[in-house]
Amino acid sequence: MRLTEMAMEELEELEEALHNEKEDSPYSNYSQKIRIYKEMYRRLEKTEDEKGYFNYVRKKLIFHLIHYGTYLKMQYEKSEDGAESCLKAALRYDNTNPIAAYRLGFLSYKRQKYQAAMDYFQRAIDCQQKHKESDYRLSEKQLINAHLYLTNSALHLAKQAYERIEELPHDNQEELPNYEFSSLYERLRDSDRHLIQHAFYKISERESTTCSKEECEEVITHEPADTIVLYFNDRNIRLIFNEDATTLSQEQGDILRHLLTKSSKVSPATRMTLHYCFSAGLTGEVNGENLRQAIHRLRNRMRNCNIAHVIETTRFREETAYYFNGSLPYIVMYRVDEGIGYLG
Structure with a gap:
């Protein structure tokens, strides 16, 4: 029907x-x-x-x-x-x-x-x-x-317009305006280079920085030992640990990122702090059972990578909550441009 x-x-x-x-x-x-x-x-x-x-x-x-x-x-x-x-x-x-x-x-x-x-x-x-x-x-x-x-888009348009002017037929005796565009091209290259070099967030337990996609791929190629690596690349979300790897759903990736980077024993993650990881969360429909099942599925995926028990269960403000116990170092990488409230 x-x-x-x-x-x-x-x-x-x-x-x-x-x-x-x-x-x-x-x-x-x-x-x-x-x-x-x-x-x-x-x-x-x-x-x-x-x-x-x-x-x-x-x-x-x-x-x-x-x-x-x-x-x-x-x-x-x-x-x-x-x-x-x-x-x-x-x-x-x-x-x-x-x-x-x-x-x-x-x-x-x-x-x-x-x-x-x-x-x-x-x-x-x-x-x-x-x-x-x-x-x-x-x-x-x-x-x-x-x-x-926005600036780069305007500069690209100006560059295209200038190049079209030079291609237009005109009287050789007619003097066209002598625009100096070398500084524009230099600024355009610098801006594009900056955006490429700072395209990803790279977050660990020690620091939060930005880096290029190439630097992210270098981490994946030469992953540090005994380190949880969570990589939101351009095709999927990868969880890697000591050469074992698995793919996570967006929900699982978002939950694990929050647990790794924002939770602790004194500030565990609850259904309220994790609501943005669920499609139902926008209207307040996430309940304890939704979260319990999501954590259960995430733990199963982590076991596929032979990651030891790192997500603890506790009670916080009269409800079940979860936190990363800090027993392993981690690196989380995701695109700056993919950020949204639940990603940023």
Whole structure:
């Protein structure tokens, strides 16, 4: 049966079934969920007496569009069109969303569509303070990068315009303006080099720095002994320990990153502090059982890499909580441009 032919109750039941099913792969049912939320949104948009439920559906739709768009861009080399489509849809439903605009700017810049990139980065900067959802605001590093990409986009456009001027036919006796562009080219090279060299965060128990993709790959190639390495690369999320490796889902990667970098015995992670790791977390649906199952799955994946027991269970403010016990050193690496509230 088509979604348009289903009653609202049937759509809700289908959403619940998708939410509860065991996914074969990360985000395997996100496209289905998006279609359901779009249909629910279409119907609820016309009603005046269910604004609360409408806002719930809208939030879920935007959340899934942004997450799925990011997943498509990361997971498959040839899925940037799909990522762009999801992120543009997110902006249609939430036209002041800074992270969606930022991601679109990054995709446009990568494709050398500098006018579009400039427009998107300017939009992200303008929307940074306007947006009510802190999870979708840019991190400090992303905001700096947005300004750098905006500047570079303008410089690329100026460079292209200057090169076209030189190609135009003109009277040899006509003196064209003598623009001095050597400093522009130098600044453009420097800015691009800076963005490449600081494309990734590299976080350990000792320090937090930025580095290039090449430096991340060097860590993977020559991984330090007895060290947990968590790498959010451009295709998947890798967990590596003493040459044993496994792939994590986005949820598992986000939870482990939080546990490694932000949890401790005195400040353990709870369902509230980890809510951003779950698609349900945007509307406060994460409960203790959701978190318990997620931690159980994560521990199983870590056992695949022969990582000893490093995630402890405790009680904190009358609920079950978890923390990294610090028994092993770690390195976490992820793209600055992939950051979102739950990633930053």
